[in-house]
Amino acid sequence: MLCAAAATEAAAQDGAIVLNQQLQLGDVFAGQTLNVVDSQDQVTVETSAQGNSASGAVYNGSITVQSDQTMQGDAVATTDITLGGDTWGVVNATTQAGGNYLAVSAYDATLTLDATQTTDDGLISATTEVGDSSARLHAGAAVGASAISNTVAVYGQTSFVSGTIDQSSSAIVRSFGRIESQYIPAEASVNSQAIVNAIAVNSDNTSGQDLSIAQRSFGSFIEAEASANAGNAWDLAARARATANQAVLYNEGGSVVNASDQRNSSFVRASALTTAYDYGRAEAYARGAANELSVGNNDIYVEIDNTQFNTGGVDVISTFSGTNGYDVSVGADAVGNSVTGYACSECEGYLEAGNTQTNSGDVSAVANTTVAGSNRSVITGANAVGNSASFYVSRPGN
Template identity: 75%
Template sequence: MAKHALIRLAGTIAATTLCVAAAATEAAAQDGTIVLNEQLQLGDILSGQTLNVVDAQDQVTVSTSAQGNAFSGAVENDSITVSSDQDMRGDSTARSDVTLGGDTDGVVNVITQAGGNYLAASAYDAGLTVEATQSNTGGLVSATSEVGDSDARLLAGGSVNASAVSNTTALYGEGSAIDGSIDQSSSATVRSFSRIQSQYVPAETAVTSESTINAVAVTSGQTSGQALTINQTSTSDFVEADASANAGNAWDLASRARASANRAVLSNQGGSVVTTSSQENSSFVRAAALTTAYDYGRAEARATGAGNELSVGNNDIYVEIDNTQINSGGVDVSATFSGTNGYDVYVGADAVGNSVTGYACSECEGYLEARNSQTNSGDVSAQATTVVAGSNRAVITGANAVGNSASFYVSRPTH
């Protein structure tokens, strides 16, 4: 069922703040640099590494990436208008296979990334206008990290990560005004898989997996401002993230998986934020985290899945949000731990069809205005499973499934 709301949370505001910032941005755009970018990728992008390491005495660091289209730019003490059209039609796959035999004395760091379209732009004491279109009609975006062996001893622990994103737009500003529009669409399947297998890990070790179809991240500070229109559409079959952390004896072992169809995160300080956002998803979303250990000190399995996500925050006085979210894809999230003897276990599974969060600064008498419409017709499931065959000290678990979630507030971060 659709939900419509108009919400105002207000203190006092100087109404000219937004108007002056918008006028200054428009004037700067007229006088500044113009960049026209068109990128078309028709073929497949493949990247892979295979390592077999025995008794490494220092660190083991592996980085593997595959990217279809990429654009980056920056402006300082001026203004720039970026008009970008990126079209990805091939597959993008990256894979890291690392076999670790015997004792590995140094920290193990493995990161594997796969992407379709990527755009990044930064502004410093400047004006940044972005008109970006990203489309991915390829078949697959996939990242895989496989690490360890049944007798591997990772004495310094480490991190293993796999990340797959179909479309990414990242904007950053300091003392700058950021405005424009971002339009993302994707029909590509997106998946990430990350796993570690070991005999003994006496140090902190984390295995993470993250998959996103459409992603927007905008960060600005030091008297900056934002005025953006964001449209995200996901029509792929599915997006999934799997993380698996396994050890015979582990001191601090964690698996974390996150899968999202459409995700936009905007944060700002020192100016106004005006956001119009439309997110529509029909893709099936799946996130699964698995942690196993016979003996353990601290063990964690956490998984998060969402159809549509929007977060807009401003550490200043003005926030305006006009949000529409439609999710018809199912969301399935599971987090599992299995062990025998140990101390503390944390297991969490969180699933949501549509989610929006908006907040403004309370200490500066913030004002927040939100118009929100959310419709979810997909099944949403969250499951947390914990098995302790022997004895332990504490078990803390949680499973949360929500169809539509909306949170708007003006409060201190600690409240």
Template identity: 75%
Template sequence: MAKPARIRLAGTIAATVMCAAAATEVAAQTPPPADSIVLNEQLQLGDVFSHQTLNVVDAQEQVTVSTSAQGNSASGAVENGSITVQSDQDMRGDSVATTDMTLGGDTYGIVNATTQAQGNYLAVSAYDADLTVDANQSNTGALVSATSQLGEDDARLLGGAVINASAISNTVAVYGEGSTVGGSIDQSSSATVRAYNRIETQYIPAEANVSSQAIVNAVQVTSGQTSGQNLAIVQTSTGDFVEAESSANSGNAWDLAARARASANQAVLYNQGGSVVVESSQDNTAFVRAAATTTAYDYGRAEAHARGVANELSVGNNDIYVEIDNSQFNSGGVDVTATFSGTNGYDVYVGADAVGNSVTGYACSECEGYLEARNSQTNSGDVSATANTTVAGSTRAVITGANAVGNSATFYVSRPSH
């Protein structure tokens, strides 16, 4: 006999859960409904702010900082049953997270700092179950912003650093294991989305990674063994702009990297052990900007990489069948810049990638995979990629690249290891 569905739900604003339960002797004699159901409706009208200031001198061990601002959030899971999740999330205020760090003298442990700002967030998981998702997310607030800054001219980060800033207007994350996942996801946003990350230091004798990510609408669906997906996705971005910027600066750095990624609409689906059928429509009018800057007088390895994409769809299946019906329209500009400046060192890597519309689909060749794709892409916005590299003294290797593409479509059948 199958176990009853188990539901877990958490929401920052409001969450309504409806499920059958045998609460009395009479109710116990009544068979429960075949499907569990979650009805979630969330409305955020005001602004959400989170700010943190850190001022530390000569920290002997690690420094860990986390700052987050969230409008609407809900999560749920089902095991050994079936569930229908109907979710309607409406964000009408700003979501702003800010982290200011001053680390003077020697910091011996690693510095971990994460700054996140989100409008609407929905996460649903299924284990040996059937999951149906009907999700609607709307963000009409003015701003979703995550800002992180670490600044002190004499800062010595002896243990290295991992500094992240992430701003996402709408997010839907779905996971299935031994399950079928189906339904529809509709996301729309008119908010400005911005992620900014910067560090100023004197000395970093370890790895230091400074990264920023800004996404207007994001969908991620991942399924494990013997799972399948059948989804319809609609994403609309109409804000003024979406921007990600990272700046990593040090007098002497052993392994220093600045990475920035900006996307208007992004949908990533991966599956194992079943079929994947997806109908996707992405429309963007916002300006997309990504910028990464790395500077160091002396350096071992230095990297600056930026990527900007207006509309992006990736569908992969480590099994037999993939069917894609894709439609992408972009009229917003895409501007990407990666910059490095240094004097003496070893290896320099600089890359800038700008894309108007991008779709990738693949299936497993060893499974005698079959892929069927219908693709329509229209880009009327300017797409620009620029890489700037300056070495004033001497260096061992310099590897740079700048790539700009209006419409990109890649479909292939390959082995799982490839």
């Protein structure tokens, strides 16, 4: 682990250097199996399997963090909950699996980051299965499954964040979430996400960023699947998201400079399925992307140098099947390469962008809807895009 917050704060006064090196050679497994009948209160279950994890913070100083994490085994997490009869409390079930994880925060400080994450051939998998064909979930349910090969999360408050982040993975990444029930007179959702390389940088309150990012995905496939099923459901949703490379950067109060290089050769698949005989509201939504970059600044200056290459296929399918009900929403979005850059919405911002996108993989989005009886409304959409780029500076009224 990186230094604890208090220790890091003291050392950071002198411009400290934190060196983190982690190597995980074996497999990491976590699993839970529950069989619950007629529960009178909530059912809450969390399961997590993580290869390498490091976190730290700096206060009122400057620090350089050099981190090298390597995951060579599998990380597999499973949750299996059988619910018989009547469950009167909310059901919350979350399963997470990860290869490498790094989180660093800076407060009134200067943070220089040199982070490398590598996940070799293996499996990163999260599975959550809840319910039974006769289960009655009276207070609803929130079911989640998340599998991420490499993660870097950075937060800055009145701070300047700079440096490089390099992520690469040849692992298979899979997530699966499912609800099976007879009756759900409340909101119930299944959210499943599978991401190979994820970067999130958020800085606010007069902060700034200058980061170089490289992300590589070489594994055979990435898959996220969500399935929500009930005989009678009031508000039922299945949502799935699969992404090879994802980087989201946001800042307030200073400049943002970003150079990003994302490359994917993995097959990406996202699938969402919702079924109900009787329903009030039903949703099935899936999104798949090979490379995604978002850079936003709630201030004047943004500079982006973006390169994205995708040779892997992207396949997205959303399906709803029901008989009698009210409102149905089905959506499927698939994209090879996507970049978004934006500057200040309330001032005369400046945005400079260089963009190169190459996609040679097939991109497919399919939405299937079947209503066997009667209902009130059906809203569907399917969008497939090879390369998408959006850069804008908006002002009040525009």
